[in-house]
Amino acid sequence: MTDAGTSPRGPTPPRLLPDEIHRAVEPGTALLRLETTGSRQSLLDGAWWPRSRDVEREIPPLVAALAEHLGPITRVGLDASAWNSIPTRLVVDDRVVHLDSFPVGDDTVLITRGENDHFSLMVIPPNTTPEAARTAMARAVRADNVTRAAEILLAELPHPEAS
Numbered sequence: 001m002t003d004a005g006t007s008p009r010g011p012t013p014p015r016l017l018p019d020e021i022h023r024a025v026e027p028g029t030a031l032l033r034l035e036t037t038g039s040r041q042s043l044l045d046g047a048w049w050p051r052s053r054d055v056e057r058e059i060p061p062l063v064a065a066l067a068e069h070l071g072p073i074t075r076v077g078l079d080a081s082a083w084n085s086i087p088t089r090l091v092v093d094d095r096v097v098h099l100d101s102f103p104v105g106d107d108t109v110l111i112t113r114g115e116n117d118h119f120s121l122m123v124i125p126p127n128t129t130p131e132a133a134r135t136a137m138a139r140a141v142r143a144d145n146v147t148r149a150a151e152i153l154l155a156e157l158p159h160p161e162a163s
Helices: 055-070 130-140 149-156
Strands: 022-025 030-036 046-049 073-078 090-094 095-101 110-113 117-123
Touching: 030 055, 030 130, 046 130, 055 073, 055 090, 055 095, 055 110, 117 130, 117 149, 130 149
Parallel strands: 046 117, 073 095
Antiparallel strands: 022 030, 030 046, 073 110, 090 095, 110 117
């Protein structure tokens, strides 16, 4: 058990949102869900459903939406094998956001607020059906979730039948 105001990941951020936020990042584009309870005990902090693998198109609205609720976002970690070319930085709302390439898997994006406050979002593949995306996102943001993003996606998304 941790002291009030801390979690195994470090200091618990102030509660900035209702227990859950679920919104479109931009009309007709990505969908974002966050589990924002004070405990941050879940394995994932949220889920994001981008509409493409174009970093320069998808990351700015994600960062803007997150910054609106979490404060300034300083870094975004992506797996280079899952995205079209990753620049080293983007300017979002007049702030420089550094982009890092990590072997986190195509199912995860790492968000850094400030110096050391990290958030892990499950990434829903762009071609996922709306029903499957909503189901996977709901599972990812459960406060008691202890399942990794890859396992949620494997269990919740339809798989092409073997030929």
